[in-house]
Amino acid sequence: MRKGEQTRSKIMDIAEAAILAKGFDATSIEEIIEEVDITKSGFFYHFKDKNSLAIALLRRYIDREEALFDKLFGRAAELHEDPLHAFLIGLRLFAEMMSDLPTIHPGCLVAIYCYNERLYNNEIRSLSQESALAWRARFQEILEEIAAKYPTKDEVDLVALADMISSTFEGGIAMSKILRDQNVLPDQILLLRSYIKLLFLD
Numbered sequence: 001m002r003k004g005e006q007t008r009s010k011i012m013d014i015a016e017a018a019i020l021a022k023g024f025d026a027t028s029i030e031e032i033i034e035e036v037d038i039t040k041s042g043f044f045y046h047f048k049d050k051n052s053l054a055i056a057l058l059r060r061y062i063d064r065e066e067a068l069f070d071k072l073f074g075r076a077a078e079l080h081e082d083p084l085h086a087f088l089i090g091l092r093l094f095a096e097m098m099s100d101l102p103t104i105h106p107g108c109l110v111a112i113y114c115y116n117e118r119l120y121n122n123e124i125r126s127l128s129q130e131s132a133l134a135w136r137a138r139f140q141e142i143l144e145e146i147a148a149k150y151p152t153k154d155e156v157d158l159v160a161l162a163d164m165i166s167s168t169f170e171g172g173i174a175m176s177k178i179l180r181d182q183n184v185l186p187d188q189i190l191l192l193r194s195y196i197k198l199l200f201l202d
Helices: 003-022 029-036 040-046 050-079 083-099 109-115 122-149 158-179 184-200
Strands: none
Touching: 003 029, 003 040, 003 050, 003 109, 029 040, 050 083, 050 109, 050 122, 083 122, 083 184, 109 122, 109 158, 122 158, 158 184
């Protein structure tokens, strides 16, 4: 990685940690450049303003989340051909991954941006919406494949259920931070897993 790319990556890493810890509005360009140890012009060489930094951070975050889920549920599909059992394995793998975090989950940039929507431009709002819709589409596709083989034991809208999966992940992250308990998120994922199992299996 070239020096310029290293600096840009360092700016983004420090900014992301600060934003996750205390929010976007409370994170200043001045504190970022001080920690990165660059000049203000050095910062503006990489990002024309704070909003540009926010967009870059959000794009990177979304790409990382998509890659994580691709890998996680792809691995689960390799372990079991049945769509329901593969999804249950994927949820367990995810819960175990979250249990292995050295500290409480740092948080979700999409959620933080959503809570402070008035601070951002339309591009960031659109990216956040696209991310939520991508999660919905991912889980809806999995659920439809499962439902084709296992009729649900209760009437359920699969789109709403797909959103519930995303909400459980996001809510678990928030509750982990509020309660300062890193077990909350994996426990919520495992409860979700139990619900999915009860919904589709006899």
